[in-house]
Amino acid sequence: MSGPGSVAGGTAGQIAGGTADEIGHRDAQRDAEGSPGLPGAARPPVLRFAVEDAAALECAAVPTVRFTVRIDRVGTAPVQCLALNTQIRIVPARRAHDPATRLRLAELFGTGEGCDRPPPGLLWARTSSQVAGFEHGTVTHVDVGCTYDFEVAVAKYFHVLPGGEVPLEFQFSGTVFYLDRGLLRAARVPWDAEATFRMPVRVWREVMNHYFPREAWLRLDQDAFDRLYAYRVRNTLGTWEQVVDSLLAAAGEASRGRTSVRWGSAGTACAGGTGGTGSGERTREGAGEEGD
Structure with a gap:
């Protein structure tokens, strides 16, 4: 039966077949020689x-x-x-x-x-x-x-x-x-x-x-997009740029160039990101193109 201060059949300074110093020396030698049990084995690159x-x-x-x-x-x-x-x-x-x-x-x-x-x-x-x-x-x-x-x-x-x-x-x-x-x-x-x-x-x-040449993406909540689309139809605006310009003008903001907006479905309108999500309709508004 092991006495006080013993660990796995040895004293506190003897663990698994040797003192801590001996174990450290063997580990260092093993690292220098290669894999354990394979003298001369190559070390990992x-x-x-x-x-x-x-x-x-x-x-x-x-x-x-x-x-x-x-x-x-x-x-x-x-x-x-x-x-x-x-x-x-x-x-x-x-x-x-x-x-x-x-x-x-x-x-x-x-x-x-x-x-x-x-x-x-x-x-x-x-x-x-x-x-x-x-x-x-x-x-x-x-x-x-x-x-x-x-x-x-x-x-x-x-x-x-x-x-x-x-x-x-x-x-x-x-x-x-x-x-x-x-x-x-x-x-x-x-x-x-x-x-x-x-x-x-x-x-x-x-x-x-x-x-996305001369374009940017804008993500909208579906309800917000529905209201925006209704505004476009109600005011017979041909493109999303015209929608944005009209809203900015109503707010007293001057238009500063074209802004293209795309939209998709699956819970979000006007989706941003790469590849897109959902299978809904998308519009690419660029120079010379107009939406519905």
């Missing part, structure tokens, strides 16, 4: 990530920004395949905002006491992709869908910025597969694999201008 570029992806089903990511391998085992997870965050605190921009960001970050603190980060996207095997390094792409839905904080932030760059923080994780003496092994990519990148605001605008 360590991956280093760097984001090199961002550009609008023209041929895609939804508005998309394509990031070019450089991956370099550190270690002896070549990579057979990489299942890569990427999380992208916007870090507004890493760029300056002039007074006019801060005023426009009030809806996003608030006003009043405490708003002089750095604004919080915004989660933009989480993606998953597969990277083919490589020896020393490779280049892959991370595609991120964009939305013109102004109920989404990221879309509001991009839209408000007058120019410059958007500080981004990339966090990588996933599973790396590698060969060890003819055996396929797997290891996790830790979440501390990170990279930063400053994306020009013009990239987001190029994406939106490509998919």
Whole structure:
């Protein structure tokens, strides 16, 4: 029977077949030699990530920004395949905002006491992709869908910025597969694999201008849309731009260019976002086009 101060058949300083110092020494030696029980086994490759570029992806089903990511391998085992997870965050605190921009960001970050603190980060996207095997390094792409839905904080932030760059923080994780003496092994990519990148605001605008030239999206409650549509019919207005101009004129606001509005069904009228939801009618109001 074990006496006081004993642990698993030994004293408090002896755990699972040795002292804590002996166990630590064996663990360090095992890490240096490779996998336990396999002397000389290859250690998992360590991956280093760097984001090199961002550009609008023209041929895609939804508005998309394509990031070019450089991956370099550190270690002896070549990579057979990489299942890569990427999380992208916007870090507004890493760029300056002039007074006019801060005023426009009030809806996003608030006003009043405490708003002089750095604004919080915004989660933009989480993606998953597969990277083919490589020896020393490779280049892959991370595609991120964009939305013109102004109920989404990221879309509001991009839209408000007058120019410059958007500080981004990339966090990588996933599973790396590698060969060890003819055996396929797997290891996790830790979440501390990170990279930063400053994306020009013009990239987001190029994406939106490509998919929505001279247009914007507006989300409305179904009841609000029904009232707006009834106003259009009652006043025999041919386009949604005329509806907006008429309402602004009645409110004493001067018209400042064209604003295009689309709508859908499934609980919301005039849907925003990429790809759209619902199967209702949509109208594309552009130069030379008119609605019903």
